[in-house]
Amino acid sequence: xxxxxxxxxxxxxxxxxxxxALSDAGYEAxxxxxxxEANKAIDKGIGDIILLDVMLPDGSGLSLLxxxxxxxxxxxxxxxxxxxxxxxxxxxMKKGALDFLQKPLDLDRLLQAIERSSEVVGLRRELxxxxxxxxxxxxxxxxxxxxxxxxxxxxxxxxxxAVSVLITGETGTGKEVLARSIHSFGPRADTPFIPINCxxxxxxxxxxxxxxxxAGAFTGAQKKKPGLIEIADGGILFLDEISSTKQEMQAKxxxxxxxxxxxxxxxxxxxxxxxxxxxxxxxxxxxxxEEGTFxxxxxxxxxVVDLHLPPLRDxxxxxxxxxxxxxxxxxxxxxGIVEGITPRALDALKAHSWPGNIRELRHVIERAILFxxxxxxxxxxxxxxxxxxxx
Numbered sequence: 001x002x003x004x005x006x007x008x009x010x011x012x013x014x015x016x017x018x019x020x021a022l023s024d025a026g027y028e029a030x031x032x033x034x035x036x037e038a039n040k041a042i043d044k045g046i047g048d049i050i051l052l053d054v055m056l057p058d059g060s061g062l063s064l065l066x067x068x069x070x071x072x073x074x075x076x077x078x079x080x081x082x083x084x085x086x087x088x089x090x091x092x093m094k095k096g097a098l099d100f101l102q103k104p105l106d107l108d109r110l111l112q113a114i115e116r117s118s119e120v121v122g123l124r125r126e127l128x129x130x131x132x133x134x135x136x137x138x139x140x141x142x143x144x145x146x147x148x149x150x151x152x153x154x155x156x157x158x159x160x161x162a163v164s165v166l167i168t169g170e171t172g173t174g175k176e177v178l179a180r181s182i183h184s185f186g187p188r189a190d191t192p193f194i195p196i197n198c199x200x201x202x203x204x205x206x207x208x209x210x211x212x213x214x215a216g217a218f219t220g221a222q223k224k225k226p227g228l229i230e231i232a233d234g235g236i237l238f239l240d241e242i243s244s245t246k247q248e249m250q251a252k253x254x255x256x257x258x259x260x261x262x263x264x265x266x267x268x269x270x271x272x273x274x275x276x277x278x279x280x281x282x283x284x285x286x287x288x289x290e291e292g293t294f295x296x297x298x299x300x301x302x303x304v305v306d307l308h309l310p311p312l313r314d315x316x317x318x319x320x321x322x323x324x325x326x327x328x329x330x331x332x333x334x335x336g337i338v339e340g341i342t343p344r345a346l347d348a349l350k351a352h353s354w355p356g357n358i359r360e361l362r363h364v365i366e367r368a369i370l371f372x373x374x375x376x377x378x379x380x381x382x383x384x385x386x387x388x389x390x391x
Contacts, residue, residue, distance in 0.1 A: 198245050
């Protein structure tokens with residue numbers, strides 16, 4: 001994971017030594033020689049991790065801990081102490097410091113402390129993303145039709161190879177569910193899965209959300225912000241409704257795919273990432289290429305593996321399995337007592353055309369469980385338009 005370390009030390013030689021060692025280890029190092037410089041950097045959002053010397057020319061480094069306690073999120077602090085200042089280090093730990101190192105610094109010990117702090121930063125980023133993002137329950141795409149079996153076979157192969165994947169299909173067919181299944185199948189199963197709905201964000205925001213921005217990059221950008229590509233480093237970035245992006249953004253995404261590098265908005269430094277990209281669209285991308293609204297080179301770069309999810313009306317044979325799966329999932333979440341569905345209710349579900357596809361089916365089952373006080377869902381628990389289809 002990419003992390004920025006703010007080195008607060010009045011000794012220039014020491015700062016340069018630490019900065020070089022951290023840069024070699026893949027971190028971004030920023031230097032500050034005084035408390036005043038450190039506070040200015042923090043005001044700008046600089047410093048995922050703070051490496052802090054106790055003795056500074058304009059005051060004690062411990063005073064910075066009080067200020068950092070008010071930051072949200074609070075950056076991990078590693079204190080640098082002189083020999084014999086154990087009591088000072090203990091006080092700092094009580095104030096929230098994550099670790100302390102004694103001078104002269106041991107390089108291996110320093111890198112271990114930074115790596116530990118980096119893990120804390122990564123966890124906080126993921127938790128923050130979970131709070132801000134509507135997360136679907138992880139579930140496997142169920143299907144007994146030959147087309148669904150072939151899709152799942154190809155999805156497993158794509159997961160193992162960690163190649164780009166393009167998933168197409170109507171709204172509600174389970175494109176994000178399939179993307180999450182690919183994540184769980186492959187070697188990145190324990191890494192972040194970062195979804196973004198490109199259609200849900202205005203053009204003015206999507207670049208900042210994906211690439212992040214530096215402090216002062218535009219009006220209102222008071223602090224540096226990592227983008228979703230950066231947060232997805234090592235994992236999978238899921239670009240839902242990629243067809244809604246403008247050509248300028250498509251060109252930037254193509255560069256990430258080709259070079260695995262990007263720059264934050266307002267930044268000049270290239271940041272390297274290792275990201276597998278899965279994209280999805282409910283629109284006809286070849287037709288958009290003909291119209292000149294979607295880049296042909298991006299299309300072919302994305303569809304190393306091309307998976308098309310059929311609508312539910314074309315795979316009604318899978319409806320009983322999907323229904324049973326939803327009953328189990330929703331029961332667990334709401335503490336329901338429903339065990340199944342009556343044959344006549346299932347026949348009514350099969351007779352429906354399902355314009356909203358699997359998503360609509362899930363909502364219907366959720367509603368039925370809400371109103372069902374018996375062991376099985378029956379016609380009375382279904383919406384009137386589906387209930388009337390019973391023969």
